[in-house]
Amino acid sequence: MADDIPMDVLSSSGASDASSFCSTGPTTPASSPLFRPSGSDDLAVLTQLAHLRSIESVASEPVKSVCVVGAGYVGGPTAAVLALYHPSITVEVLDRDPRRIQQWQSPHLPVHESGLETVVRTVRDGADMAGDEGLTDPLSVQKRGRNLFFTCDTATIARADIVFMAVNTPTKTFGVGAGCATNMTAFDSAMREVAAHAKPGAIIVEKSTVPGGTAERVRKMLSTYRPGVPFEVLSNPEFLAEGCAIDNLTAPDRVLIGSAGTPSGRRAARTLANLYEAWVPSSKILQTNSWSSELAKLVANAMLAQRISSINSISAICEKTGAEVDQVAHAIGLDARIGPQFLKAGLGFGGSCFRKDIASLAYLAESLGLDDVAHYWRQVNVMNERQRDRFSRKVIDCFERNLVGRKLAILGFAFKKNTGDTRESLAVDVIRQLLEERPAEIAIFDPYCRPEDILREIMSVAPEAVHNEVVKISSDPYLACSQAHAVLVVTDCDQFRNTRPKKKRATTQSVLFPQKSPAWAPAHDLLCHETTLERETWTHDGVSYQLNAQDACSPNCSDCRTTCDRPSVTEQVEWTRIAYNMLEPRWVFDGRGQLDAAELEKLGVRVDTVGRRTA
Numbered sequence: 001m002a003d004d005i006p007m008d009v010l011s012s013s014g015a016s017d018a019s020s021f022c023s024t025g026p027t028t029p030a031s032s033p034l035f036r037p038s039g040s041d042d043l044a045v046l047t048q049l050a051h052l053r054s055i056e057s058v059a060s061e062p063v064k065s066v067c068v069v070g071a072g073y074v075g076g077p078t079a080a081v082l083a084l085y086h087p088s089i090t091v092e093v094l095d096r097d098p099r100r101i102q103q104w105q106s107p108h109l110p111v112h113e114s115g116l117e118t119v120v121r122t123v124r125d126g127a128d129m130a131g132d133e134g135l136t137d138p139l140s141v142q143k144r145g146r147n148l149f150f151t152c153d154t155a156t157i158a159r160a161d162i163v164f165m166a167v168n169t170p171t172k173t174f175g176v177g178a179g180c181a182t183n184m185t186a187f188d189s190a191m192r193e194v195a196a197h198a199k200p201g202a203i204i205v206e207k208s209t210v211p212g213g214t215a216e217r218v219r220k221m222l223s224t225y226r227p228g229v230p231f232e233v234l235s236n237p238e239f240l241a242e243g244c245a246i247d248n249l250t251a252p253d254r255v256l257i258g259s260a261g262t263p264s265g266r267r268a269a270r271t272l273a274n275l276y277e278a279w280v281p282s283s284k285i286l287q288t289n290s291w292s293s294e295l296a297k298l299v300a301n302a303m304l305a306q307r308i309s310s311i312n313s314i315s316a317i318c319e320k321t322g323a324e325v326d327q328v329a330h331a332i333g334l335d336a337r338i339g340p341q342f343l344k345a346g347l348g349f350g351g352s353c354f355r356k357d358i359a360s361l362a363y364l365a366e367s368l369g370l371d372d373v374a375h376y377w378r379q380v381n382v383m384n385e386r387q388r389d390r391f392s393r394k395v396i397d398c399f400e401r402n403l404v405g406r407k408l409a410i411l412g413f414a415f416k417k418n419t420g421d422t423r424e425s426l427a428v429d430v431i432r433q434l435l436e437e438r439p440a441e442i443a444i445f446d447p448y449c450r451p452e453d454i455l456r457e458i459m460s461v462a463p464e465a466v467h468n469e470v471v472k473i474s475s476d477p478y479l480a481c482s483q484a485h486a487v488l489v490v491t492d493c494d495q496f497r498n499t500r501p502k503k504k505r506a507t508t509q510s511v512l513f514p515q516k517s518p519a520w521a522p523a524h525d526l527l528c529h530e531t532t533l534e535r536e537t538w539t540h541d542g543v544s545y546q547l548n549a550q551d552a553c554s555p556n557c558s559d560c561r562t563t564c565d566r567p568s569v570t571e572q573v574e575w576t577r578i579a580y581n582m583l584e585p586r587w588v589f590d591g592r593g594q595l596d597a598a599e600l601e602k603l604g605v606r607v608d609t610v611g612r613r614t615a
């Protein structure tokens with residue numbers, strides 16, 4: 001039995017739906033070409049009829065139930081947003097990891113994203129809601145039921161009209177294609193569950209980033225496991241970026257849907273487009289064939305990453321000349337054909353996707369015999385690794401290649417700001433290289449990462465440093481930097497700046513909902529997230545929601561303990577305080593080019609900035 005799902009959900013669309021297509025007698029009149037009055041042909045006719053009905057149902061029947069397989073950074077937020085915009089659809093998120101599921105059901109969500117908790121609580125726990133009249137008038141308040149559920153029970157698949165596949169697709173580390181090809185183990189194992197349980201006519205949607213041709217492979221897989229049963233397979237890659245997932249999901253630049261191009265494939269694509277049209281303008285929903293859609297996802301990431309490697313290659317030139325990389329980036333970004341985004345030089349790109357998606361693209365090119373193309377894209381990853389090496393080397397050189405006895409502080413461990421994701425953290429490589437020089441201590445502070453995640457990543461490259469407590473995690477930036485000979489800014493967190501960040505431009509959300517919605521940003525910033533009689537309220541799209549209180553955790557909840565230990569730094573750090581407690585030679589290495597070096601130098605520290613020649 002699925003966890004925590006009301007009985008009416010289970011009874012209205014149980015697994016029996018799947019068989020009901022076959023057990024219902026034909027209603028086709030005798031004159032129909034499908035009708036054969038007798039004998040062994042009956043079964044074939046019934047099967048054919050069932051298929052026709054289930055294919056038809058893809059387009060004609062409203063979607064009542066959605067299953068998202070994979071409760072990760074993509075699956076969780078995607079399911080929550082889908083549930084928010086479709087209160088009448090039951091959204092169930094399936095994961096094989098019980099710990100993840102338990103966290104999604106608790107106050108301690110496994111993913112840190114601005115605005116996510118508010119959305120999850122609204123749809124997972126239900127809320128009171130009211131329109132313009134507001135929540136103060138009891139007569140205008142309505143109940144919003146719960147329609148987001150998290151479970152480990154694969155039976156949930158059988159209830160779904162649409163199944164989104166959002167499991168991890170990392171790089172293969174073994175066998176043919178090791179280091180480049182996509183490891184499809186998780187995807188294929190989840191697909192086998194889907195093939196076993198999905199009801200006829202279900203639409204299977206690839207949300208995961210997969211190699212080109214996967215939709216075709218999935219179609220074959222389905223026809224092997226469930227011969228003769230009709231399913232539609234769509235590609236619908238996700239383009240959200242971590243740290244702004246809710247903004248990206250609620251106001252995407254585009255939604256891409258790839259289908260088989262057959263009439264039923266197009267109908268399935270239309271059904272999926274209808275779901276999105278609840279909040280995305282139809283002009284932003286693109287339909288292509290599956291291959292184009294799958295390839296477009298890899299190419300989008302490759303092109304973004306390529307810009308970063310390009311500007312970082314220029315930063316290397318700047319560091320040896322009088323040019324400043326930010327000035328160069330600004331000057332070229334003003335050309336409308338180039339544009340200003342993704343030109344920020346730094347330590348290179350981290351995160352779970354850019355490197356692996358470029359490797360997958362290069363592997364595809366290589367498998368097609370296009371070695372030059374493969375080499376071209378691989379260079380983007382090569383440049384990226386060199387960027388980190390250059391940074392670590394610079395730190396070591398500034399200490400005349402002797403870090404013995406020195407304390408280094410690392411500000412930021414996540415691969416970018418506003419996330420607690422430690423996968424492919426840039427800091428790991430830097431720390432690994434610095435540890436080779438045997439410093440006395442490396443202290444790490446990050447405002448969002450869990451200490452256990454940081455330690456796990458470092459354990460994978462330098463277990464001894466963790467055991468010997470050379471590497472320490474601090475929940476306080478000032479403690480981390482106290483008595484440090486150098487401070488390295490590794491993540492672009494606004495908390496680490498020494499100047500006010502530039503004002504954010506209005507999000508596209510405010511364009512989408514000009515009058516009604518005050519946009520998500522204020523909701524995130526909790527400006528319209530207030531506590532009224534101890535119940536929090538928030539407003540979106542002209543509707544005010546009053547959240548229900550969350551169930552209390554057990555007294556020995558380990559997540560509560562971790563949360564208490566975690567930093568509460570949301571304000572900018574005071575560099576005066578940091579500088580005061582540093583030891584000579586008081587180096588600050590700005591790996592993200594976001595500090596005002598001249599201001600910092602007034603505090604008596606030496607500053608080295610990526611993409612600028614050191615004074």
Ligand SMILES: NC(=O)C1=CN([C@@H]2O[C@H](COP(=O)(O)OP(=O)(O)OC[C@H]3O[C@@H](n4cnc5c(N)ncnc54)[C@H](O)[C@@H]3O)[C@@H](O)[C@H]2O)C=CC1
Binds near residue numbers: 075169
């Ligand atoms: N993280 C991101 O920002 C983005 C990721 N993507 C793509 O989305 C996909 C998912 O990425 P993330 O959410 O970051 O991964 P993740 O690792 O955070 O989550 C994947 C989840 O799938 C679960 N899982 C694995 N095998 C399963 C199975 N057989 N049955 C049920 N659950 C299973 C895992 O337990 C895990 O919770 C990847 O293909 C990734 O490339 C796409 C856009 C953005």
Ligand SMILES: O=C(O)[C@H]1O[C@H](OP(=O)(O)OP(=O)(O)OC[C@H]2O[C@@H](n3ccc(=O)[nH]c3=O)[C@H](O)[C@@H]2O)[C@H](O)[C@@H](O)[C@@H]1O
Binds near residue numbers: 243346
């Ligand atoms: O497929 C994915 O997983 C996602 O990958 C990226 O999203 P994400 O990796 O979450 O974050 P980005 O904002 O793209 O940053 C990636 C890395 O590049 C770095 N970066 C970014 C921009 C820049 O100008 N310079 C730069 O060094 C960031 O600090 C970070 O380490 C893409 O932006 C998403 O569109 C895509 O869906």
